[in-house]
Amino acid sequence: MIIVLKPEATQSDLEHILKRIEEWGLRPHVSRGEHRTIVGVIGDEQKLQAQPLAALPGVEQVLPILKPFKLASREFKKSDTVIQVGRVRIGGGSLAMIAGPCAVENYEILDTIAAAVKAAGANILRGGAFKPRTSPYSFQGLGEVGLRILHDIGQKYDMPVVTEVMDPRQVELVNRYADMFQIGARNMQNFDLLREVGRTQKPVLLKRGMSATVKDLLLSAEYILSEGNQQVVLCERGVRTFEDSTRNTLDLSAVPNVKGQSHLPIIVDPSHATGRPDLIPSMARAAVAAGADGVHIEVHCAPEKALSDGPQALLPSQYAELMRELRRLAELLGKVIS
Amino acid sequence: MIIVLKPEATQSDLEHILKRIEEWGLRPHVSRGEHRTIVGVIGDEQKLQAQPLAALPGVEQVLPILKPFKLASREFKKSDTVIQVGRVRIGGGSLAMIAGPCAVENYEILDTIAAAVKAAGANILRGGAFKPRTSPYSFQGLGEVGLRILHDIGQKYDMPVVTEVMDPRQVELVNRYADMFQIGARNMQNFDLLREVGRTQKPVLLKRGMSATVKDLLLSAEYILSEGNQQVVLCERGVRTFEDSTRNTLDLSAVPNVKGQSHLPIIVDPSHATGRPDLIPSMARAAVAAGADGVHIEVHCAPEKALSDGPQALLPSQYAELMRELRRLAELLGKVIS
Amino acid sequence: MIIVLKPEATQSDLEHILKRIEEWGLRPHVSRGEHRTIVGVIGDEQKLQAQPLAALPGVEQVLPILKPFKLASREFKKSDTVIQVGRVRIGGGSLAMIAGPCAVENYEILDTIAAAVKAAGANILRGGAFKPRTSPYSFQGLGEVGLRILHDIGQKYDMPVVTEVMDPRQVELVNRYADMFQIGARNMQNFDLLREVGRTQKPVLLKRGMSATVKDLLLSAEYILSEGNQQVVLCERGVRTFEDSTRNTLDLSAVPNVKGQSHLPIIVDPSHATGRPDLIPSMARAAVAAGADGVHIEVHCAPEKALSDGPQALLPSQYAELMRELRRLAELLGKVIS
């Protein structure tokens, strides 16, 4: 931690700061420059990050030097973490191909879609039973009925299933039916929910919030890890910008950016990021080329009848075509789709 | 709702669209232009908003005409809603002056701060017992102990109290101690939580999410209203932009923007928006001048020792000075601080 | 300047860095912490800012301590700069009330508008002769004919005039007719243009770019100041965000933010920022309350016939009403409209 003093800071401001630092059991180190005096702090920076140093009189700015997350960091664990969801491995060269409809609507539709994505090569089935919808008047999901359908069809096609959990009170219920929890973008900083899934031992797919930095995303992962659950897969799904011709702006640089700082796997969701089927295949290819550990794609057999986000779903035939391309790309890059 | 067809859309695409619209019980209206055919839809647009029209073959774009919220809209209720929190009125010319520390730390500190802000003219006391912190290693609040302290000190100084609720499971508990719920920015789209406070009859202070549009904010209010609780006060507290010298960018235009579209009161929180005490007084004055129904300011008697967000708190003396300015401004504008 | 080394940086990396710093005539200062080694650099930081320190082997990050601008800074000049445009003073408690149409369309229209805004209390007349339009098919301005009309009507009503210059080749021409140059948001980083107006001795109204930080704005001002022209007035006019119900998002915190760092005056343009006449009056009031040194408002006598940006113009009667409010507000705050 570096504390930069204001040009007008007095000697007694400085002494007050030094005293404080020593009270916290740390060692200060003063450098007097031509224009500014700075104080370096030696010792456990984590202790300091919780302190309101910027409020001390005479302080101009406080510059942290260490990252604020620990368990999620590459410094803490050098090798790539590989997450196992059923028999599917995510990370370390193995790609998750997650596909399915936005929402579970009924048994027949999900059955049709699951058969198609399985045949195309998907290895994890997705489908929402609890839907976070911007408007209270939109379809909100089938709840437990949807969870049961998802679970049964996953069994039928031998695919592990992932579904969103929105409320800490649903964690136990969802845990009974799903192989992987999804935390949606709107809940990335729902800290009570993060803690609750952190207390299970089931893999969690944690989606980046629409205005979350990469650091925020890793801090949210830290919430789950710090409760004891080490099974976290991150997901880039677009951030909000001024560009209005796509739903969000997919930040693919988050993929190598996360991989440099963290050992956790990261996948990409081009469906929610773009909201446009004409852009999804290009962005899925780009994601794999950027080094993502998988892609998450919405597929629906009748997008015009879907109860949620139909317009952004690929048709099964489009998905099959995309999977052919992704397989060749994965092979070129030395990756495996299990 | 206006449906614009692609230039290459066929006659059978058009017929399919018309058939669909009629199935939903609505009347289509076709106009053929030089470059595009468009279909206007007459009838209850709300029915259509949930439909995946953009996924129909031949559709280029879908342009909604009505706003997606209803109970929150000015069309639904013309006159300004006034919310009563204890004896304090918010809206319709009455200003809420909410002040207090970020977190309740202990009885003595809150007592000191409450005495000071009460003397300065604040009419509602704030303080967090459950703190949504980006890092799991930061202070997370005192929980029920904090709620009790807040409640007791509110009684002592005859001020209603507002505090954040983060988890649907806490709603009952918080309801016992607080006069107003606060939904924080990170939970603006925590829809289960919105529904839960919507089932109480207690006023709710709903903060705008960091990447939420004004429309999103009003849709979140709609969640609460549609459960039966009509007591919603909105709060602008800054949005995320590229500007990095302030914590967020305060969007004061949200104040008249909301007032044009909705009957609900809206207040402004310059403390979280800027994160900088040197900017807070100017932004508080600007908020009142822009027509806000109140301001929400963090005050701490010893910012350098605060357990949460100390660096952004005003000192009691700074708050008193600001309140003198705000009172004169309110008077000039014909507003009342109750 | 603080240089933070990677945990894996070697002794020879460190020696290489120290040697480099000494070659630049500066003194390094090494602190070894528990997790990181840092190097403080003492001496003229300006020299270092141009150096690619981050590319040195072993460097994790480089943290600047001083601001990158000098002539524009409050450290360089403590007292507020007051700019004189004709007989109008801007800054130091005097407010500029700039008003007029987006574009000069013809003599009669400008004459009508100028008479109205003068009567309402505006003290500077604006009007564009060269218009930067997003589309090449939109009206591009009258050029020199427009400049002459603007100049003549300014004389007639005894108001100094401000108009945009877009091209370094126009500076001489515009200089002949206008009392103040305007640099538009799209040209805030057109550095050749900044230098060219910096070589004149005429006041410059420098608008913030749509994605410029406050620091970028002050650096652009520095370009003008460093050429010898000290007459710069800054203008906040909104930045681009995800909010799509307003044209841009007005960042009023830029007003106190600039005033803390710089001695230059800053005014606010709510017309371009919001693009909505229903929001302009509130934002103009808020700007004055935030401490702005003036407001810049588009006024047109027949917005529906304006050749440029008609829908965002106030009518003369709306402007007169707004000026009545702003005068009372200025008086309350101890400011003068000259």
Next chain:
Amino acid sequence: MIIVLKPEATQSDLEHILKRIEEWGLRPHVSRGEHRTIVGVIGDEQKLQAQPLAALPGVEQVLPILKPFKLASREFKKSDTVIQVGRVRIGGGSLAMIAGPCAVENYEILDTIAAAVKAAGANILRGGAFKPRTSPYSFQGLGEVGLRILHDIGQKYDMPVVTEVMDPRQVELVNRYADMFQIGARNMQNFDLLREVGRTQKPVLLKRGMSATVKDLLLSAEYILSEGNQQVVLCERGVRTFEDSTRNTLDLSAVPNVKGQSHLPIIVDPSHATGRPDLIPSMARAAVAAGADGVHIEVHCAPEKALSDGPQALLPSQYAELMRELRRLAELLGKVIS
């Protein structure tokens, strides 16, 4: 164009609107819905786009239906445009591999870099002679001396050269030395400069502004095309967002987004977008996988001594490694690097 009337619009408002539309030589078409009356306008929408329809009394909103650009649009020209720069083809399956230092510093350094990138497979050499620098105190480029060095070294290695032009007065000079003009992000809406290069017959590399939408970028291309120069290559180089761990946020979805709407080629610049050599190779691979017509990479033989943007440059050896990967990827996708 669709005009939506306010619920309170009167019959005389409607008649006034219809009269106006007919005056412009267009045909209105009225639909009365349950909640709103709408007016469709049939005929040349381009005429209307310049009109201030939103300022007409009784109008709630105006919804354009056609895109505001024409010559740049896919509707105007169905097949992909291929741009020829010297013997290098860009577009239609041929990839531009543009590489070189940020700035031309002297003959020897550029010679070393050019030899290396040529050997690695680059086909166009870049280097700046005029540098748009945020700070007036940074290195501003060698001017004509730099242009001559760039030209001579391009000849020596048989590579066409591209360099930035910042000022309309430099167009003639740069035209003498360069094979392709570059318009930088800060000048994307410097309309006089766009027109000036539009009057030459030399290819133009047009970079997207940091806060420009894809539509804005295509409108800027339209400025060049409408002057008669059809040789425009677009370049995505990142937009400004709240993410602060990268210089900008690379918006790769702009690649398929542009290709859907326009016939012009588009390349990607991951160097400026990320500002981080550790992210550049992943983003270059992703760009090619997304369908970009080339990549633009900064390479420097001694980044720590570069006079401009050294920290973001790849070393020649890193570039050579990247080119090996890009060649294999291009081959897989059926693309050619000429």
